[in-house]
Amino acid sequence: MSPKFHKFYIWSFVFITVAIAIILAVRGWAFYNVNIADRFHHADYDKLKPSGLLAHGYGIIGTLLILTGIFTYMARKRLRVFSRVGVLKYWLEFHIFLCSLGPILVLYHTSFKFGGIVSVSFWSMVAVVLSGVLGRYIYLQIPRTIEGRALSLNEVNNLKDEFKLKLTQDYGVEEALFDLPDNKSREAVNRLKAELKAKKLSGQEIRTALSHFKSEKSLGRRIKRLERMQNLFRYWHVAHLPFALIMIIIMVIHVVITIIFGYRWVF
Incomplete structure (x- = not known):
């Protein structure tokens, strides 16, 4: 992939993420601006409440994007069978894209109402995203081969x-x-x-x-600054991975409880 196409690749992801965030904000602006206690009477309540047609879909799609971003990158990075499938740094960009867009959809799924165990998952997700931004910066400071392997x-x-x-x-x-x-x-x-x-x-x-x-x-x-950045990257994993694990565990619990209580989307 040429440097120009790589920039286009990255900025396409940025554009898609920002565009979707803006579209969702504009679509639900009138609803999200209403006091939570008064939303029941809003015309969009059945669509934009967490279990509503649209918001429920946001949650499902956002969750799938997050899980896809996590597990495809882990598979490419850790499983030998995928070691030659594409360049690792491009997989990282794709991982960042999915794990940035997914949380935005999950945020709109909650309709900005956080409570109970779900709030733990949500704030863990926020911590994962923020630490991911920091990790991306640290990652860029470490010289790498074209395949993405860190140089000694x-x-x-x-x-x-x-x-x-x-x-x-x-x-x-x-x-x-x-x-x-x-x-x-x-x-x-x-x-x-x-x-x-x-x-x-x-x-x-x-x-x-x-x-x-x-x-x-x-x-x-x-x-x-190589040695300092390599140490920071090791410390970063100590923070990033546990938050990601907490997020996934509570996300699974939330989904299971939702199914047990009979909530369905379009199925």
């Missing part, structure tokens, strides 16, 4: 050295440029650009060299 410190150092060697041997870049501090990175890029133009290199060669140089500088910054 030695691998990152070797990759950085490869960029540096290529720039010095193929483009004759001065060693001094690599030693400039991060707060002078713009100055370093400008100096490199002027140096490459003076050598009468083609536009494509200049762009390639600049890309390598920026990658080398970026890896240098990431090396400084």
